[in-house]
Amino acid sequence: MKHLDVIVIGGGHAGAEAAAAAARLGARTALVTLRADAIGVMSCNPAIGGLGKGHLVREIDALDGVMGRAADAAGIQFRLLNRRKGPAVQGPRAQADRKLYRLEMQRLLAAEENLTVVEGEVVDLRMEGQAVTGVVLQDGSEISARSVILTAGTFLNGIIHIGDQRQQGGRMGDHPSVPLAQKLAALDLPRGRLKTGTPPRLSGRSIDWASLEMQPGDDVPVLFSFLNRAPIARQISCGITHTNEATHDIVRANLGRSAMYGGHIEGVGPRYCPSIEDKVVRFADKTSHQVFLEPEGLDDDTVYPNGISTSLPAEVQESYVRSIAGLQNVVILQPGYAIEYDYFDPRSLRPTLELKSIEGLFFAGQINGTTGYEEAAAQGLVAGLNAAARALGRDPIHFSRSDSYIGVMLDDLLTRGVSEPYRMFTSRAEFRLALRADNADQRLTPKGIALGCVREDRRIAFAAKLDLMEQAHAALQARQLSSRDLAGTGITVRQDGARRSGFDLLSFGEEARETVESLFPDFAALPAEIREQVAIDALYAQYLHRQEQDARLLQREEETRLPTDFDYPAMPGLSKELALKLARLRPDTLAQAARIEGMTPAALTLLLAHVRKARRNAASA
Secondary structure (H helix, E strand, O other), rough: EEEEEEEEEOOOHHHHHHHHHHHHHOOEEEEEOOOOOOOOOOOOOOOOEOOOOOHHHHHHOOOOHHHHHHHHHHEEEEEEEOOOOOOOOOOOEEEEEEEHHHHHHHHHHHHOOOOOEEEEEEEEEEEEEOEEEEEEOOOOEEEEEEEEEEOOOOEEOOEEEOOOOOEEEOOOOOOOOHHHHHHHHHHOOOOEEEEEEEOEEEHHHOOOOOEEEEOOOOOOOOOOOOOOOOOOOOOEEEEEEEOOOOHHHHHHHHHHHHOOOOOOOOOOOOOOOOHHHHHHHHOOOOOOOOOEEOOOOOOEEEEEEEEEOOOOOOOHHHHHOOOOOOOOOEEEEEEEEEEEEEEEOOHHHHOOOOOOOOEEEOOHHHHHHEEOHHHHHHHHHHHHHHHHHHHOOOOOOOOOOOOOOOHHHHHHHHHHHHOOOOOOOOHHHOOOOOOOOOOOOHHHHHHHHHHHHHHHHHHHHHHHHHHHHHHHHHHHOOOOOOOOOOOOOEEEEEEEEEEEOHHHHOOOOOHHHHHHHHHHHEEEEEEOHHHHHHHHHHHHHHHHHHHHHHHHHHHHOOEEEOOOOOOOOOOOOOOOHHHHHHHOOOOOOOHHOOOOOOOOOOHHHHHHHHHHHHHHHHHHO
């Protein structure tokens, strides 16, 4: 029997990131997957990032994760979404070549010294009491480990729906994981069913590209990894078309034949990524919906029509797709489908993503009720680091709402659970002015260095960046200018007698940049990316004081941990409803308790008082 520190089950985005993180921290790790050549497969859309999602990828990269580097290597079109808005809500996104992404992910994992890939199907968990000690493979072989991470994606009891036809599958062409799903069901964990969908895949040769609007990437691409500066792959444009009233009429006439609207699916789908059926029903007043035609690779004829996912019968899909401009003669290479799968209530997890009821077993990805590659990878990172920390006898690794979007997602999942597939948005973060994609390395790379999960090349590059930023700040503080000094420069300031540094003046926005650089030549001599970063920091500095106060308050609350054995129903002063919610959810911290629906300041004060009393009693015992 093989003996390891960490076993990761599943080679999707969560599994790849978990395995890389555990190995990077020094744990002897095995990634168990059905097919080694399918590691890193993009099961749905061929893209990484977006609003909120791009923040997660940047944070993964700041901790030396692999998703950002794979996306940069495979990116065939880069766009910064919300470019006209402030940096806090801008999201980097890359259209990716599916093959290049998969191969780059496999290359990155192969380079991990402590990681071994094992081909096989996990059919059972080895248990000792309420602790996991390893896994059992279909061929009867066993692998023992101190920690096991399950990243099953859509494979647990996966069912594929196309109209009234259904078949078992984890994704099109792959078998589902049924034995493991049955084992998990026997553990009596709270679970449910969710669904997601995908559009038909089209032949690019059959599309009338000449009649369509084309969307190129950005002239100056914004990449994901802080270590990269320019795209590697050839860049392409995507096509844009629209559904129309004829499209909607066809969908409307066949709603009863849709797997979802025909009553064949019990799982709930993602509200923010609706199918074409959902769009026609929920937005009945709209006469058209935008469709992005995204090539799946530089040497692949397949096109992904982003915006028309469906579970209608194949012949209906052909009919409504051919009603769309530019697609009149299109050939469908693979019909769209809905997939329904098991998930487990994330409120059963600790902030490390370890199950509260089973020691050593971690869940990451869609098994926790999330949707999207980025959300899965971020959870994989957290589970991988913590599974390795547990196996190596180190302290748990925590993320908070005030330091990262990763922390926002974890807190949302663990305290609120999910009623539909969870997707990250910038609006979910109370501290989004501080949690920007541009400063993810400043926020998290020092944490990664302290943990030991950041390699030397990134540590050196980050130290060099900090040195240049210190030079920039010193240059901007070299002179303090009065309103008289600024007269005629184009920068208008209040006649209040105050003197302002170059950093203060950068807070006036883009229109002040050129003037500041002319007034502070040592700053102007620094690299453009350093000047840009300092300018963004200056722009937000004036808004962050109150937000920092709120973050410090939240941090103090987060540091107040609640005992796992609290008898909430017996606690005097709590309402019965709150006591039952607390007993069921078992929040780890006072901050988590604060976000439980119905929680009051008085109840939080009562909880804090009981925590302090318990500590005093323990100290005097």
